[in-house]
Amino acid sequence: MSALHRNIHGTAIVLGTTGFLITGPSGSGKSALALACISEVKRRGRFAALVADDRVELTLANGRIVARCPPTIRGLIEIRGSGIAEVETLPACILDWAIMPVRAPFDPRLPPEQEELKLELGRNLPMLRLPVESLLSPVDALMALLPEKLGL
Template structure:
């Protein structure tokens, strides 16, 4: 997903809340009058271009996202984005309580993304949590 001008790869096991987190962030950013878009749900193709990691949606799932328990729905998407961060949705109880310092997600393209652990199902909005974790990003 893209929030403002920042590309995020949401990662984690099945059922961890990746799609719900992406929809919640995109909806909230748009309500705040800023740009946000989905690239892909469930699977994303990664390549390197000019030293940057680029995410693209496989054609078979373009424009689709799963709302767990309800079904697959159509959404507006972008065809590609440059990725800046990885996000891992986490639920209470948090173990470890604090994320490892300088945690990275290693990707099959031979590069890594810095990873943020983002609480889900808490009173804190995911966008507010991201803004706190990334204080230099006024576009959130």
């Protein structure tokens, strides 16, 4: 039986021991959110890395969603308005959560309960909406939303 594969628009990162797929339309802040989270977690002395930016190859293996980077863009991330930067990456990660960057005013104010990102792989990811461009650090928001599950 062959594994299902999908190549999607998004950014995959690892913070501590948790894999995240950042999703949303072009210009929504996926790459900036990824860089901010990776930098902040590293400043706190914990592990963090980029897996893929802009395009993410997804595979379902043993019931887990695996993210990889297409070889042509491995090690690259876009800093909107500034260009493409080279960063250290991991070759793959298991994805645990999806994140959608959101900006104020928030509509709806609260996200739907048990929201999931549908991936057409036979398994979905639970989704968090994370405020960007606010006084709250994205890592602090993640730690408040996922206190036992973040792996930091």
